[in-house]
Amino acid sequence: MGDSQYSFSLTTFSPSGKLVQIEHALTAVGSGQTSLGIKASNGVVIATEKKLPSILVDETSVQKIQALTPNIGVVYSGMGPDFRVLVRKSRKQAQQYYRLYKEHIPVTQLVRETAAVMQEFTQSGGVRPFGVSLLIAGYDDNGPQLYQVDPSGSYFSWKASAMGKNVSNAKTFLEKRYTEDMELDDAIHTAILTLKEGYEGQISSNNIEIGVIRSDREFRVLSPAEIKDFLEEVE
Amino acid sequence: MVGKNCFAIASDRRLGVQLQTIATDFQRVFKIHDKLYIGLSGLATDAQTLYQRLVFRHKLYQLREERDMKPETFASLVSAMLYERRFGPYFCQPVIAGLGENDEPFICTMDCIGAKELAKDFVVSGTSSESLYGACESMYKPNMEPEELFETVSQALMASVDRDCLAGWGGHVFIVTPTEVQERVVKGRMD
Numbered sequence: 001m002g003d004s005q006y007s008f009s010l011t012t013f014s015p016s017g018k019l020v021q022i023e024h025a026l027t028a029v030g031s032g033q034t035s036l037g038i039k040a041s042n043g044v045v046i047a048t049e050k051k052l053p054s055i056l057v058d059e060t061s062v063q064k065i066q067a068l069t070p071n072i073g074v075v076y077s078g079m080g081p082d083f084r085v086l087v088r089k090s091r092k093q094a095q096q097y098y099r100l101y102k103e104h105i106p107v108t109q110l111v112r113e114t115a116a117v118m119q120e121f122t123q124s125g126g127v128r129p130f131g132v133s134l135l136i137a138g139y140d141d142n143g144p145q146l147y148q149v150d151p152s153g154s155y156f157s158w159k160a161s162a163m164g165k166n167v168s169n170a171k172t173f174l175e176k177r178y179t180e181d182m183e184l185d186d187a188i189h190t191a192i193l194t195l196k197e198g199y200e201g202q203i204s205s206n207n208i209e210i211g212v213i214r215s216d217r218e219f220r221v222l223s224p225a226e227i228k229d230f231l232e233e234v235e
Numbered sequence: 236m237v238g239k240n241c242f243a244i245a246s247d248r249r250l251g252v253q254l255q256t257i258a259t260d261f262q263r264v265f266k267i268h269d270k271l272y273i274g275l276s277g278l279a280t281d282a283q284t285l286y287q288r289l290v291f292r293h294k295l296y297q298l299r300e301e302r303d304m305k306p307e308t309f310a311s312l313v314s315a316m317l318y319e320r321r322f323g324p325y326f327c328q329p330v331i332a333g334l335g336e337n338d339e340p341f342i343c344t345m346d347c348i349g350a351k352e353l354a355k356d357f358v359v360s361g362t363s364s365e366s367l368y369g370a371c372e373s374m375y376k377p378n379m380e381p382e383e384l385f386e387t388v389s390q391a392l393m394a395s396v397d398r399d400c401l402a403g404w405g406g407h408v409f410i411v412t413p414t415e416v417q418e419r420v421v422k423g424r425m426d
Contacts, residue, residue: 099315100311100312100315101308101311101312102307102308102311103305103307103308103311106300108300109299109300112299
């Protein structure tokens with residue numbers, strides 16, 4: 001109860017040792033649309049619901065999954081505009097690394113730097129934390145990798161994870177279905193089934209978005225036609 | 236100079252201020268990690284500072300990325316650092332030599348503002364560079380074993396610095412193979 005007195009200022013700890021603004025940011029993430037990621041033995045898949053506020057919205061203009069470098073992609077849950085700012089910053093950092101070393105940035109390094117940006121906004125004056133959690137998927141010399149980055153700036157490597165509205169059901173479902181030696185196509189099916197679990201309404205190739213990266217190290221967002229094929233396989 | 240699954244990097248040992256010889260044991264070839272060496276010719280103070288800065292950057296890289304830098308990456312880093320000082324440059328010409336992926340030898344040189352020049356056989360820099368180009372060109376053979384490479388590099392180095400009054404006083408040769416590094420001091424004309 002004493003916490004709420006400290007919720008106004010990000011840069012003030014509450015007596016229980018929490019930064020209440022970050023808790024609120026996590027709540028914002030928790031009310032965002034579900035997204036998830038699965039690391040397979042030969043690639044990574046990330047997916048999200050793409051529920052639009054009205055049927056009049058042109059769904060081809062909405063891109064929730066973005067590439068940060070040719071071999072790293074990202075999806076989010078939470079506030080779209082905050083996501084766009086982070087994508088821009090991360091892309092710039094990746095290019096700066098390339099300019100210096102003429103080598104593509106390893107996934108862990110990009111995750112660290114993005115997390116550092118998010119942490120900066122929890123310790124500066126006059127700013128608020130980012131209202132997004134990111135799932136960063138990439139394939140580099142250390143193989144396929146999946147990381148989650150939270151508004152506080154902490155990051156974790158996952159074999160499979162979910163965020164957003166339906167997180168607890170989705171995670172339980174993933175726990176049951178995940179196997180260590182899963183192949184990418186199986187992982188895509190599992191991702192679709194997981195999204196279907198918590199989806200209110202009918203899932204179709206126009207209201208989900210899927211991004212994959214295989215051992216060819218090219219991150220791609222699947223087209224609606226390709227999603228349709230996978231959906232049909234799942235049914 | 237590149238050999239078979241190995242490379243050699245060598246320098247003379249003179250440190251001088253125009254006509255005065257200050258030291259005869261000056262180190263110009265530095266180790267970055269077990270399979271990566273850099274030789275810095277030119278202004279001694281810039282060579283030392285540049286080396287310290289590069290070691291600093293490499294150590295941070297090692298801590299962050301938990302691996303050694305590849306020679307190609309290191310060469311890009313040196314080039315970027317030199318160009319940062321485009322209008323007030325380090326008066327140094329680096330020679331970079333390393334064993335990259337699968338222990339493939341990699342060599343390159345650059346000018347003092349970072350223009351990289353890759354080569355498959357040999358690279359040279361310093362006051363005797365013109366003589367060195369000639370000597371290396373005539374003495375180089377592809378796929379030399381470490382022992383033969385050492386002979387060739389020493390001969391080329393000694394022949395070239397003997398014609399240069401600002402270089403000499405012996406030679407310092409490193410032969411680097413995937414398993415070991417041999418460091419040898421070569422005796423030459425002490426004048």
